[in-house]
Amino acid sequence: MLAHLVLSSTQVGLLDPKASNADFPSSPPPMELKPLPDHLKYAYLDTEQQLPFIIVNNLHQEQEDKLLKVLRQHKKVIGWILSNLPGINPSIYMHRILMEEAAKPIRQQQRRMNPTILDVVKKEVTKLLTVGIIYPISDSQWVSLIQIQNSWRVCIDYRRFNQATRKDHFPFLFIDQVLEKLLGKSHYYFLDSFSGYMQIHITLEDQHQTTFTCPFGTFAYTHMPFGLCNSPSTFQRCMTSIFSDLL
16 A cells, blocks of 8 residues: 555656745644544644544554655645646646537526525635636636535536536446455555546647636636536546556
């Protein structure tokens, strides 16, 4: 397991070259730790119990020390906050958007929002704009609406846009077959990709098609958002490429 945690030269090439030590947060971001099952515990990459991650609690001390050492060596490639996501190097992989030949652009008009939702949208747009995941745009032929889902999660309603998009039919893995490959293994680890879709850039010529409107302006994505019909296929293809030797 420990060998897999060390970045190989191939994996290092997948990181965005623009990411540097300066991108790592100068002070650890605040975290709200949730209760864990009895077989798990929190460990920390910082000596003052900051930058938490979860491990099983039955590791020998030597195993835990080795694991901590490896993770601390590479903690700058772990995304703790949105602004320090390394991202996938655009020269390695990007998201493309191909439209059906007969598709006609659709510009949707923004709708009224109540003050509570308006505040949620403003915070989300400001956050994404600050870190460069979205940018202002005024000349896109495609404009979709913003919407709020459960727990005040902001997303874009791309349903009409998706109807005009050529579908990507990249196959997904069968979970039972993946689990069969774990047979006989003694150590496991889980990688939870923080804002995983947004670590993949959108090709420059396709970004304008992700445009959405809200009371604070009209914006397009530079990184792949949730809601696009081919986002899952793009993410699966990217992960399959990165972890092909483990699948």
